[in-house]
Amino acid sequence: MNRLATKFCCPLLVALFAVAPTYAADEGASSSTSVGMPATIEELVLPGPALEVKPLEDRDAPFVLRLIESYPHGSSRRYTFEYYALEPGDYNLTDYLRPAEAAEATELPEVLVSVQPLLPPGQMQPNALQSSKLPRVGGYWVWVTLGTILWLVAGYAILFLGRKKSAESTAAEEARPKTLADRLRPTVEAAVAGELSQPELAELERVLFAFWRHRLGLDEAPAAEAMREVLAHPEGGQLLRQLEAWLHHPDAGSDVDVAALLAPYRDLPADAMAEPSQEAVGA
Amino acid sequence: MSTVACDTQSESLDDTIAFIDAIRERVGRVVVGQDVVVERLLIALFTSGHILLQGVPGIAKTLLASTLSKAIHLQFSRIQFTIDLLPSDILGSEILDQQSGTFRTHQGPIFTNLLLADEINRAAPKVQSAMLEAMQERKVTIGNTAYPLPTPFLVIATQNPVEQSGTFELPEAQLDRFMLLHRLTYPEPEHEREILRRNMSLGIRREGDGAVARSEFDAIGDEPVGDADMLVEAMHAVHAVHVSGTFLEHVIEIVDRTRHHPDLELGCSPRAGIAMIKAARARALIHGRNYVTPEDLYSLAEDVILHRIRPNYEALAEGRTASTALEEILSEVSA
Structure with a gap:
């Protein structure tokens, strides 16, 4: 058995030692890898000044090379590269290198690397993507024209439609009573004519109290205190007491002249409530 | 205070107003500067309502209730509410009489005309609830028997707005049972001056071999200004x-x-x-x-x-x- 092994192994080893120096000299730093897998080439000696990798300008470039490190090596330099490829094939590394400084380009030897496909041959390739640009809408002048039209329309809307709305709201405000005096007028008219229901009479009494409360500057005072103050006022108090006699006394309204009582409040000016410090209406 | 009678007041109404004035005058002799509280108490008394007074301690709540009860010759009880109070402590309970071997009913302090429930929010909710039910229904059930409460029956409850720890706030449903909730404030300086002046002149009262300093409670006159009939008359007048x-x-x-x-x-x-x-x-x-x-x-x-x-x-x-x-x-x- 040992004799048999010695008989076959010795010639094989001799052949390997004979072939190995020849392989290293022929292949140099060349290497191979498969698609997408990074590989490293170490100790690659290239003549001439220092080299660098050309910038990658094509985003779809099938081969990417990176310089890991470089050292002086006599008059040459020794490099370590890393690369990967996205397409199978042979790539010459020196095609992707250039002098690092603005030095005269040196003739570089061919350093081939082989990238092997992972897929078996005969694969069907998908159709290449067809990128198409969106159709351009108009040009500069078209956009300027459209912008001008839009600006004019918006300006018109702000100036004229806004004013129209404001006029409508003003009309609506004019339609409803703005001041307490305005609210008081129709109620007093109806009260004099004897046309008010109990809830309306109650509201009339509240409005007259609010009128005198505001007139005496008691808007911020508590309601109970304001009532005491108004009752203590010569004219406001007289009005409230007559209202009590008219609306709350068991013999309601027997000796109260409603028309005379409410006469001062029949036609109050709209700004009658504007000045709290003003004196009484009937004065 | 206004005692101006309107044109249609009857003689009876005048008597009632005079009675009210007399009560206010009697209370005012002892309690200073609490006219509004007295008015609210009378409102509750005349309308069979109940009143909750909210105020800090020491503003004559007990004195007020005591004076009012003596002014109208009413029975008065005071209960200090605490966390360990039981409903039976207020309402009463059945007690076994060992001699006869039967149960005897003991009526609690709620059986009175004027009840001062001091610091009602310190009692547990079941006690509050028991009392408020009695206030609403004006009767108390002890054992299997329902006992009507005396008439008039007015509860003057108090609660302290401060020192809220360890209290049970009355829920809205129970607060609603109180006709009025009056918030008491400290007296005005001139009223406080009068309180101090009166207190200084109270002097000493002999008791047996010793003596004690007289308090405002000693100043309450024992002679009532009216009786239950006049109170009933006032209640009729209010209704009219x-x-x-x-x-x-x-x-x-x-x-x-x-x-x-x-x-x-x-x-x-x-x-x-x-x-x-x-x-x-x-x-x-x-x-x-x-x-x-x-x-x-x-x-x-x-x-x-x-x-x-x-x-x-x-x-x-x-x-x-x-x-x-x-x-x-x-x-x-x-x-």
């Missing part, structure tokens, strides 16, 4: 006070506004409207009128309404209270 349709509309409007105010999550119940009418009638009579006016409404609104409404979370977060909401409701002119 005229309430106009316009006044009813005011009350309906205000109660309704509390139910729709954006700051309130709980508005007034119909009981609030009833309480307002009753209280306004009594106040009108106390002020010598036989008809109610909006002044009665505005004056009583805080005491009748404020404890029956509850502000919502949004209002509280923005610093608005039930009090501000009520002021807005009262100041609002129309619906």
Whole structure:
């Protein structure tokens, strides 16, 4: 058995030692890898000044090379590269290198690397993507024209439609009573004519109290205190007491002249409530 | 205080007003500067309502109740509410008589005319609930027998707005049973001066071989100014006070506004409207009128309404209270 092994192994080893120096000299730093897998080439000696990798300008470039490190090596330099490829094939590394400084380009030897496909041959390739640009809408002048039209329309809307709305709201405000005096007028008219229901009479009494409360500057005072103050006022108090006699006394309204009582409040000016410090209406 | 009689007052009404004035004068002799509280107590007494006084200790709440009871010759009891109080401590219970071997009913301190429930919020909810049920139904069931409470029956409850730890806040449903919740404040400086002056002149009272310093309670006169009949007469007079349709509309409007105010999550119940009418009638009579006016409404609104409404979370977060909401409701002119 040992004799048999010695008989076959010795010639094989001799052949390997004979072939190995020849392989290293022929292949140099060349290497191979498969698609997408990074590989490293170490100790690659290239003549001439220092080299660098050309910038990658094509985003779809099938081969990417990176310089890991470089050292002086006599008059040459020794490099370590890393690369990967996205397409199978042979790539010459020196095609992707250039002098690092603005030095005269040196003739570089061919350093081939082989990238092997992972897929078996005969694969069907998908159709290449067809990128198409969106159709351009108009040009500069078209956009300027459209912008001008839009600006004019918006300006018109702000100036004229806004004013129209404001006029409508003003009309609506004019339609409803703005001041307490305005609210008081129709109620007093109806009260004099004897046309008010109990809830309306109650509201009339509240409005007259609010009128005198505001007139005496008691808007911020508590309601109970304001009532005491108004009752203590010569004219406001007289009005409230007559209202009590008219609306709350068991013999309601027997000796109260409603028309005379409410006469001062029949036609109050709209700004009658504007000045709290003003004196009484009937004065 | 106004005692101006209106034109249509009868002689009976004059007698009633004189009776009310006499009570106020008697109470005023002992208690200084609490005219409004006395008025509210009389309102509750004349309308069979109950009143909750909210105020810090030492502002004559007990003295007030004691003076009022003696002025009208009413029975008076005082219960200090504490956490360990039991319902039977107030209402009473059945006790086994060992000699006869039968159960004997012991009636609690609630069987009185005027009951001062001091610091009611210190008692456990079951005690509060038991008492408030008795207040509402005016009878107490001990064992299997229901006992009516004496008439008149008025509960004057107090609660302290400070020292809230260890208290049980009365829920809204129970607060609603109180016709009025009056907030007591400290006396004005001139009233405080008079309180001190009177206290300094009280002197010493001999008791047996020793002596004790006289207190304001010793100054309460024992002679009543009226009796139960006069009180019944006053209650009749209150019932006869005229309430106009316009006044009813005011009350309906205000109660309704509390139910729709954006700051309130709980508005007034119909009981609030009833309480307002009753209280306004009594106040009108106390002020010598036989008809109610909006002044009665505005004056009583805080005491009748404020404890029956509850502000919502949004209002509280923005610093608005039930009090501000009520002021807005009262100041609002129309619906």
